[in-house]
Amino acid sequence: MTSLARATLLKAEFFNRDPRRVARALLGKLLVRQTPRGILAGRIVETEAYLGKGDTAAHAAAGRTARNSVLFGPPGHAYVYFIYGNHYCLNVSCLPDGVPGCVLFRALEPVAGIEQMAEARGIELVKEDDFAKISSLQKISAGPGRMSEALEITRERDNGKSLVNARSHLRIVDDGYRVRRVTVTPRIGIVKSAELPLRYFVAGNPFVSGWRS
DNA sequence: TACATGATGCCCT
DNA sequence: GGGCATCATGTAG
Numbered sequence: 677m678t679s680l681a682r683a684t685l686l687k688a689e690f691f692n693r694d695p696r697r698v699a700r701a702l703l704g705k706l707l708v709r710q711t712p713r714g715i716l717a718g719r720i721v722e723t724e725a726y727l728g729k730g731d732t733a734a735h736a737a738a739g740r741t742a743r744n745s746v747l748f749g750p751p752g753h754a755y756v757y758f759i760y761g762n763h764y765c766l767n768v769s770c771l772p773d774g775v776p777g778c779v780l781f782r783a784l785e786p787v788a789g790i791e792q793m794a795e796a797r798g799i800e801l802v803k804e805d806d807f808a809k810i811s812s813l814q815k816i817s818a819g820p821g822r823m824s825e826a827l828e829i830t831r832e833r834d835n836g837k838s839l840v841n842a843r844s845h846l847r848i849v850d851d852g853y854r855v856r857r858v859t860v861t862p863r864i865g866i867v868k869s870a871e872l873p874l875r876y877f878v879a880g881n882p883f884v885s886g887w888r889s
Numbered sequence: 890t891a892c893a894t895g896a897t898g899c900c901c902t
Numbered sequence: 903g904g905g906c907a908t909c910a911t912g913t914a915g
Contacts, residue, residue: 761908
């Protein structure tokens with residue numbers, strides 16, 4: 677069992693660099709959520725980088741608007757948006773104040789508060805059979821919309837909040853875990869700038885969403 | 890004010 | 903594998 681208490685909080689400086697480097701460096705870190713009912717946590721196993729000018733898939737590409745202003749703010753803040761009328765997606769802002777860029781969290785490996793996360797997702801956890809057990813765990817947070825639902829993340833509650841404050845109810849910590857190998861592929865579900873290899877995931881990890889090659 | 894669209898996931902076949 | 907729910911946002915008119 678991972679010791680969340682001894683893990684170190686990621687500082688703003690961690691996010692104050694190119695989103696591609698942040699996206700890769702975030703793999704293996706823990707995303708920690710404090711709720712009134714308890715602590716929820718998952719290991720980050722899949723991310724995507726979104727750049728500023730030149731990356732036409734990025735929300736920041738068309739310039740600053742009311743919706744995407746967090747992307748243009750200081751590093752280490754949550755950018756949450758609502759998509760397809762159903763889902764929330766969580767990103768963290770990168771680069772200094774005034775320069776847009778972010779990393780999208782796409783999948784977590786459940787670590788703590790698993791029962792509560794499964795409940796939030798409306799998933800029945802299987803405990804007996806090993807295969808079915810893994811299968812039910814995979815449904816908790818493999819995908820940005822699923823992950824946000826599991827962690828009870830909404831735009832209203834979380835957009836613009838700092839992730840690098842020790843008092844934050846949503847933060848990212850390093851417990852010393854190191855990933856062995858990272859795979860890089862094009863991003864998922866986009867049309868513009870679809871060829872850019874900006875998706876990063878932990879090679880061989882079963883909690884990654886979508887295609888794995 | 891109207892309309893097209895989207896960094897998704899679920900359910901059905 | 904494909905259809906579709908469902909709505910905030912941005913842009914055009």
